[in-house]
Amino acid sequence: MQNNLLRVGLAQIAPVWLDKEATIEKIITYIKNASSNNCDLVSFGEAFLPGYPFWVEKTNGAKFNSDIQKEFYAYYASQAIQISAGHLISICETCKKLNIAAVLGIIERPQDRGGHSLYCSLVYIDRNGEIKSVHRKLMPTYEERLVWSTGDGNGLKVHKLGSFTLGGLNCWENWMPLARTALYALGENLHVAIWPGNIDNTSDITKLIAKESRSYVISVSGLMRKADIGKDIPHKKLLEENCSEWLANGGSCLAGPDGEWIIKPQKEKEELFIATIDFNKVLQERHNFDPSGHYSRPDVLQLAVNQERQTILNLKNKDSLR
Numbered sequence: 356m357q358n359n360l361l362r363v364g365l366a367q368i369a370p371v372w373l374d375k376e377a378t379i380e381k382i383i384t385y386i387k388n389a390s391s392n393n394c395d396l397v398s399f400g401e402a403f404l405p406g407y408p409f410w411v412e413k414t415n416g417a418k419f420n421s422d423i424q425k426e427f428y429a430y431y432a433s434q435a436i437q438i439s440a441g442h443l444i445s446i447c448e449t450c451k452k453l454n455i456a457a458v459l460g461i462i463e464r465p466q467d468r469g470g471h472s473l474y475c476s477l478v479y480i481d482r483n484g485e486i487k488s489v490h491r492k493l494m495p496t497y498e499e500r501l502v503w504s505t506g507d508g509n510g511l512k513v514h515k516l517g518s519f520t521l522g523g524l525n526c527w528e529n530w531m532p533l534a535r536t537a538l539y540a541l542g543e544n545l546h547v548a549i550w551p552g553n554i555d556n557t558s559d560i561t562k563l564i565a566k567e568s569r570s571y572v573i574s575v576s577g578l579m580r581k582a583d584i585g586k587d588i589p590h591k592k593l594l595e596e597n598c599s600e601w602l603a604n605g606g607s608c609l610a611g612p613d614g615e616w617i618i619k620p621q622k623e624k625e626e627l628f629i630a631t632i633d634f635n636k637v638l639q640e641r642h643n644f645d646p647s648g649h650y651s652r653p654d655v656l657q658l659a660v661n662q663e664r665q666t667i668l669n670l671k672n673k674d675s676l677r
Contacts, residue, residue, distance in 0.1 A: 359518045359634035361545070364389035364397040364627050365618065367552075367607040369578040372406040372585060375434040375442070379404065382459065383449050385627060390453035392629055395482070396516060398458040400549050400577030400607075401526045402475050405434040405462060407551040409579060411498045413597040414590065426589045428502060435464035435473055438489065443478070451484025456516055458523055458575070460549045462503075463491065467666050472504045477523050477549055479514055488512040492525040493534060509664040513541040518634035519571075523547035529560050535568070537660045540647040544570045544612070544637045552576040552603025554622045566614035569640040571632050578625055579603035612640040 366385045371377035382399060389397035401407065410416065410427050418424060436442045443461075450457050456479070463476040475492040490510025495503040511534070513522040522538035522545075529535065529548045538546065546564055550556055557574040565572040579602040584591055601623065609618040609630055617630050644650050 360631055361396065361517050361519055361634070362392075362394045362629065362631045363573060363609070364392065364394040364629050365573060365575045365607045365609065366397055366399050366627050367576055367578060367605050367621060368399070368625050368627075369580065369583050369603075370403050370406045372579065372583045373431060373434050373588060374585060375405045375436070378406070379442075379445060382446055386446070386449050386453065386455060386457060388627055389629075390455050392627070394455060394629060396456045396458070396521070397627075398547050398549065398573055398575040399460055400575055401460040401477075401551045402462055403460045403549075403577050404436060405431075407577065407579065407603065408499070408502045409598070409602045410590075410594050411501050413594055416498055416501050423590055423593070424501075430589050431462070431502065432464055432471065432473060435462045437464050437466060437470070438478075438486065439466050443480075443486065447480055447484040447486065449484075450480050450482065454482045456480060456482045456521075458521075458547045458549065460525065460577075463489065467664065468504070473502060474506055475499070475503045475525055476506070477510065477525050477547075479521070479523065481514065481516075487514050490523065490525070493528055493531065496527040507665040508537075508660055508662045511537050511541075511660060511662060513538060513543045516545070519545040519632075519637075521545045521547060523549065526550050526556070529564060533658060535564065536646070536658050539568050539570075540658065542647075543568070544634070545632070546570050546572045548572060548574045550574060550576040550606065552578050552605050554604055554606030554620050557606035557608055558620050561608050561620075562610045562614045562616075565610035565612060568646055569612045569644055570637060571612055571617075572610045574606065574608050574620075576606045577603055578605050578623075612637050
């Protein structure tokens, strides 16, 4: 990292789908790859660890009390991440050893919500290998609500990385104006949008956020091919019968604070895309528009944000449970 420059890596790759351990190894490989290319930050797609629930759309996921859907969910939950159990330790240790930060999309099965429900979470790991925030997706999109729970505002935070201030959102959260505004108001100037992988999603919104916020915007997407459906997946044949060759075709890209492409959307390529960004460009574009600074009117318009981590349990006497 030099002065106002930051080197960023966009890991547009496929997980070892619904295989937690193997996907962690692939993540570590790409963190090392990014480090060897002098990256200060590497980002991965939404729900990348252990993968996106593609079966819901393909196998009548809305059928109530379906044995097939229960078996898919149970398998998915068994491969989900419990941060409190240390599932991300090897990734954190790699970031610390290589002095590189990471944005990682995970499926989280948190103990603070009972340990059985799933959340689509964006995790930020700093260059010291510390998990600095875990943002649970505020509103799962459409059929995602059949497997993912609604999150909260606890992870709506930003982090210093060199001269930059980084924040991020999951997939269609990036279309939520107030979620974006919350990050702008916290000083965000490097926005990381993570996606399961569809070029139709990233082509418009990436440039829109960049132009609206006068920030750099990274959109990093995953990939998924029919060939990535492993042999141990429940109802593998049923799923394959209803899938095209590509379930997620990428679309990773990077726009500058002027809204112009630095990396155009990339389709059907498994690759680490790399660019160097300059904080001075942010300052130049904020000259004529700053959405939470000189062009805001807090006397007229304000946003209230609840950053409390939500739980149904408020223990008055913890000893009572011993």
